[in-house]
Amino acid sequence: MTDWIGALPIGQGKRYRLLADGLAEAILGGRIEPGSQLPTQREMAHRLGISVTTVTRAYSELQEQGLIENKVGSGSFVRAQPGGDAARAEKHKRGPSTPLEALEGSLRHTHGLMDLSFNEPLLGPAARCVQKGLTDILTVADVRTLAGSQPVTGTAAHRQAGAEWLSFIGVKAHPDELVLIPGSQGCLATVLMALCQKGDTILTEALTWPGIITVAHIAEVGVRPVGMDERGLLPEELDRACREGRPRLLYTMPTLHNPTSITADLERREAIAAVARKHNLIIVEDDAYGFLPASPLPSYFELLPENTIYVTSLSKAVAAAIRVGFVAARAQLQRRLLPALRAITMMTSPIVAEIATRLIAGGAAQAAAREQAETFIRRQALADEILGPRPAREVDPSMHRWLELDSHWDSMGFVAEAFRLGVSVAAGPLFSAVPGSDPHAVRISLGGDPDERRLKRALTTLAGLARGRASLRPVV
Numbered sequence: 001m002t003d004w005i006g007a008l009p010i011g012q013g014k015r016y017r018l019l020a021d022g023l024a025e026a027i028l029g030g031r032i033e034p035g036s037q038l039p040t041q042r043e044m045a046h047r048l049g050i051s052v053t054t055v056t057r058a059y060s061e062l063q064e065q066g067l068i069e070n071k072v073g074s075g076s077f078v079r080a081q082p083g084g085d086a087a088r089a090e091k092h093k094r095g096p097s098t099p100l101e102a103l104e105g106s107l108r109h110t111h112g113l114m115d116l117s118f119n120e121p122l123l124g125p126a127a128r129c130v131q132k133g134l135t136d137i138l139t140v141a142d143v144r145t146l147a148g149s150q151p152v153t154g155t156a157a158h159r160q161a162g163a164e165w166l167s168f169i170g171v172k173a174h175p176d177e178l179v180l181i182p183g184s185q186g187c188l189a190t191v192l193m194a195l196c197q198k199g200d201t202i203l204t205e206a207l208t209w210p211g212i213i214t215v216a217h218i219a220e221v222g223v224r225p226v227g228m229d230e231r232g233l234l235p236e237e238l239d240r241a242c243r244e245g246r247p248r249l250l251y252t253m254p255t256l257h258n259p260t261s262i263t264a265d266l267e268r269r270e271a272i273a274a275v276a277r278k279h280n281l282i283i284v285e286d287d288a289y290g291f292l293p294a295s296p297l298p299s300y301f302e303l304l305p306e307n308t309i310y311v312t313s314l315s316k317a318v319a320a321a322i323r324v325g326f327v328a329a330r331a332q333l334q335r336r337l338l339p340a341l342r343a344i345t346m347m348t349s350p351i352v353a354e355i356a357t358r359l360i361a362g363g364a365a366q367a368a369a370r371e372q373a374e375t376f377i378r379r380q381a382l383a384d385e386i387l388g389p390r391p392a393r394e395v396d397p398s399m400h401r402w403l404e405l406d407s408h409w410d411s412m413g414f415v416a417e418a419f420r421l422g423v424s425v426a427a428g429p430l431f432s433a434v435p436g437s438d439p440h441a442v443r444i445s446l447g448g449d450p451d452e453r454r455l456k457r458a459l460t461t462l463a464g465l466a467r468g469r470a471s472l473r474p475v476v
Contacts (some may be wrong), residue, residue, distance in 0.1 A: 015050055016057035017271070023058065027067050027078055034080035038068065041430065042210070046217060052210050052430050053117050056182040058231040060416040070412040073436045079257055114458040116448045119258070119316065119399045122375055123450050125368040126319035132360040132364050146350045152351060153334075154180025154341045161357040163325035168366050169317075171287070171310065179337065182348045184288060184313045185211055186272045187341075188251070191284055191309060192219045194340035196248045203241050203250040205233055207431045207439060209258045209286065212251050221248075225433035230391060232257060232264035235271040242279040249282040251277035254300065256289035259431045259443040261390070261398040266297050273303040282333070283308045291317040291369040292376065301328050309333055316399065317369040322415030324348060324356040372447075373397055379446040379455065386459040387444075387466075401444045405466060411438050417465055418442075423458045 002012040026032045039047065042312050048055075059076055062068045068076050073169065106114060138148075153159065166173050173317045180403040181187040188211065199219045204212060204223040217221050224247065227237035232254055241247060252272075254264040264272070285300045290312055301310035313325025359365040376397040384390060390401070403425075405414055411428035418425055428441040444462065449455050 007037075016054045016061070019048070019050070019054065020057035020061035020297075023062055024065065024067055027062075032078055032468070034078050036078045038076040038078070039073075040075060040435075041211060042217065046214060051425075052214070053426060056117075056415060056427055056430065057419065057424060059412070060419045061411070063416045064420055068464075070410065070416075073438065075436070076412075092173045095265065111225060113419075113422055114449060114454060116445045116455075116458060118448065119445045120447055121316055121318065121368075121372055121399075122319050122447050125371045126321075129318050129359055129368045130321055130366055133359050136358045136362075137355055146354055148350070150347050150350045150353070152179075152338055152345075152347055154178075154348060155350075158348075158353045158357050159326075161360040165314070165360050165365065166312070166326065166328065166371070168360075169287070169290040169312065170293075171290070171299050171312075171328070172302060173310070177328050177330060177334075179327040179341065180274050180330070180348045180353055181311075181313070181325045181327055181341070182345055182352075183315055184286065184311050184325050185215070186345055187311050187327055188212060188284070188286075189219070189342045190324070190337060190344050191249070191311075192216065192221055193344065194337045195282065196221045199247055200248045201310060203238065203247045203281075204433050205252060205257065206433055207257075207428075208251070208433050209253065210430050212286075213433060223433050226250075228260075228262070230262065231268045232262050233268070233272055235275050238272060238275045239278070242275065247281065249284050250276065251286065252288045253288070255287055255297070256292055256396060256398050258288070259400060259426070259428075259441075260402045261396075261400065263293065263297070263396055267387060269297065269300065269303060275298060276300075276304055276307055281307065285310045288316050289313040289399060292373050292398065294373075305330055306332070314359075317348055317372060318356075318359065318365050322352060322356055322359075324352055329461075338444045349427045376446060379452065382452065383444070383446060383459055384455060386456065386463050388463075394419060399445060399447055401446060402441055403444055403462065403466065404439075404441045406468075407440065409440060409466070411440060411442055414442055414465065418462060421461050421465065423461050425462065459465050 041052050041059065042057045045052045059068065063070060067079060069079050070076050156175065158180050159178045162178040162180065163173055163175045172398065192215055196219060201222040201224050202216060203224050203226050205228050213223055224241055225244065227234045233252060235463040238250070254269060256263055283300045284306065285308055287310060289298065290296060299310055311325065314322045326436040345359050376399055380397050387401065387403060405411065415425060415427045426443040428439040429437065431443065432439055446455065
């Protein structure tokens, strides 16, 4: 019974705290009985219309309070407390049960949480770009061009700017092959709406970006994981998945894969393209981090243009607030995408599109992306120094670090302990396309704070925790 979900208080304030308090109240009030299994994090996020990370943080809070327990491979369950409901209610009202826990909780809430759970561009260059874009837009003489509608594909000037941006990140595409989109998430929803029907199956890496799993769930499309190794997708596994089923498409991130940071080499890309050509499989290539490599490799759009839908945006490279992206696709695929794009978004905001176009044309967007890359080179070196070196295959700077844990850790347990010490990271199961599996790893985002001294302290805390000797002092 999950009737209580709709009554959870997800309004103003810190949403993870509201969710944690609402669940605690439901547990202590008897609406959720001991032994009950909570919805999966993805299901809870979908039901409430919030992010999976928010649910992760809320569940971590409840686990810290002793109200729920996480069972690897099974899920989260409400714990039975000694003394029954009255004892649980008193414990929740009191807060932490020992002086040490009380001290840690006090320090954490005083100094705030170091959030390394989201991949966001660094605030400095992002803020400067937003400020410049807003200033530039005020110089437009005829605002009527921005106040009205525009073609669903974007104007010719906007698509030309898109071609310039793709050229900057090493992808060759003609403006006529481009479509303007209001960010990658909406684009993926459009792709599934255009190419899939209820009950269809799509393929992804075994570890993948949670957004595609959420979109597939909403579209009632199945997700089949494809095996990976240190070079990315396994061609033989992809071939087997195509032979054993009738997948509609493959969603993949060959460059700086999220969450592992693997970049597939050219030989592997050519092998994947050959399998896709053999089975006439459509590849949806997510290139969110394509601005980071110093020497970009050919995209699937260049290797197999007739079967590839290439997606990128400015959200990671420039600023999260500039929700503008570009899809590269040949005419036959564009014709299938445009009706769905029109139905979902009508158009990308002409105002935001114009800001993006001016930032690209003037070089500010490229400068911001280069600054991001330079900073993440330095931050990855810091993470290597503290957490240990990355595998030799990971040669490019990345916005995140995939930290594999010793077998005694389950991912959710590590996240809960890190949270208790004042550091928030993303749990490995969030990225698993295999329901209920635990990759015994966490993703650490390196752009969560402009202060590298705070980042160093947070990484040191995580390193100590992973090695079993974490300081009891939260990050300050």
